[in-house]
Amino acid sequence: MKWMEITIHSTQEAVEPISAILHDEGASGVVIEDPAELSKERENVYGEIYSLNPADYPKEGVLIKAYLPANNLFQQALHVIKNKINTLREYDIDIGHNIINVNEVHEEEWANAWKKYYHPVKISEKITIVPTWEEYEPISDDEIMIELDPGMAFGTGTHPTTVLCIQALEKVVKQEDHVIDVGTGSGVLSIASAKLGAGHVDAYDLDEVSVNSALMNVKLNKVDEIVTVKQNNLLDNVVGQVDIIVANILAEIILLFIDAAANNLKKGGLFITSGIIKNKKDIVLEEIKKAGFDIIETKQLDDWVVIVGRFV
Template sequence: MNNWQELTITINREAEEAASNILVESGSQGVAIDDSADYLDGVGKYGELFPEVEQVETVKITAYYPEMLDMEAIKKEVQERLAELADFGLTTGQVKLETQELAEEDWAENWKKYYEPARITHDLTIVPSWTDYEAAGGEKIIRLDPGMAFGTGTHPTTKMSLFALEQILRGGETVLDVGTGSGVLSIASSLLGAKEIFAYDLDDVAVRVAQENIDLNQGTANIHVAAGDLLRHVDIHAEVIVANILADILVNLTDDAYRLLKDDGYLIMSGIISEKLDMVLEAAYSAGFFLETHMIQGEWNALVFKKTDDISGIMGG
């Protein structure tokens, strides 16, 4: 194979993850996301230094396809599915699609531009599987394969989820990872000392991708990946549940999360665009949760809830 086909979508940030999944399901061998919100004020939430970048409401998602695939048919399918996102309450804005052909070496170079080792939290660094990066000190390495799509693990929603896991996990916990995607949150949970992790995703492609990424990391036999519709029909009780998915979907798992969390357990929810924050808070409060931590990066929000009867402990009393 000497050539690749590139399809780039410009779309409103709110629809980013859904659009990325559509590209993967249409046959893409990988997606790269260019989002100005990753570069706020020159310094990222976790101390990364960035050049000044103009802030816009749209993101560019670039997908790569083998040369033998029918690009016109793929483009048509992608356009049709993107048009359906409004039915899920997602704002897409004026969607723009562009295609071009790439030589093999150009495709590889494009990946390197988007995907380099990235220190995400104090302890966690995400590293592309093809690099010889060595851990320093207490640094924990998460190896991901960029050819397996679902982004690079450095999106603000993922960063905040990883930060929350690092703050909560102390070792020996059972973790449920809902909508696992790349599997990055499950791998991080294992590295941070969780005893067992059960990862679920509705999409069979995501289940395969997550397992392949998990296999790249040593000591992750304690991660179990399966197809599942949120937490429906799950009967495993856990100390921590993490879900980095769309706000419209998060509101459908709060009751099951409360049922499955042990007393004083934590629910981490990320992927919440600011205008849908109140909707998620209301669902969590209705289920019985108390908000312990609220993280914000750009337009994205991550929430950490606790299942407890001790309100004074949450309120600092």
């Protein structure tokens, strides 16, 4: 079978929204080629550093690659993708060069090639993300493994925003906490919450493909008795108060439901948000404070920020 490889030269800020656009138009996964990976300091435990070839990366900006079937619907999908990416400017998202190239490839050329970028990664004190095709043995008794297949849905679990959210969850989740994961994607934050001891997790996503993928990952990690995955728009029609709400979504979307998050949290409950590029940190902080939250932590990784607020 033939496939069309779409390569978009953009910015780190635009990685998540463009990836979501590609996912919406039928891409089952994306490859991110960010030159920052070449100089990033990390533990030399799994050997992943040696698989990074500088020739695969642009000198500036970020390359985002996705694959769609080479059929009579491709040109229409490409047109929609281009229009949606251009629309991101309306949300003050820097899309950089926005150069889009298309190349025809055979299935055997791409189906497994992207896997060289994805290896077991320890992203917090306890949690290690492990791709389903890799064999991995925990190196400590309290290590928590989360198995993911990033080909199923947007979200490998290793993006800085996800890492920041999981590190925050690891600090605050208590036994039997009730957690809501808004915009669950691959389900990784819900799975992490459950494995950290939460008593119940509600995972919401508007996209049906993400819902199905999260369900598969939840079952794969054997936390389906704790995590309930549902199709829902943000916190619309959600009744009751919970202990923690976590959301790894773009800053523009976070701003839409901060008040709803306050309504759905118990007094003293925590709101953990990431997906926030650093130049939009102050805007989100201001609105979270206005909604009645005390800021108990902000942390930055690369150009991304997580904010943890306590509802008072």
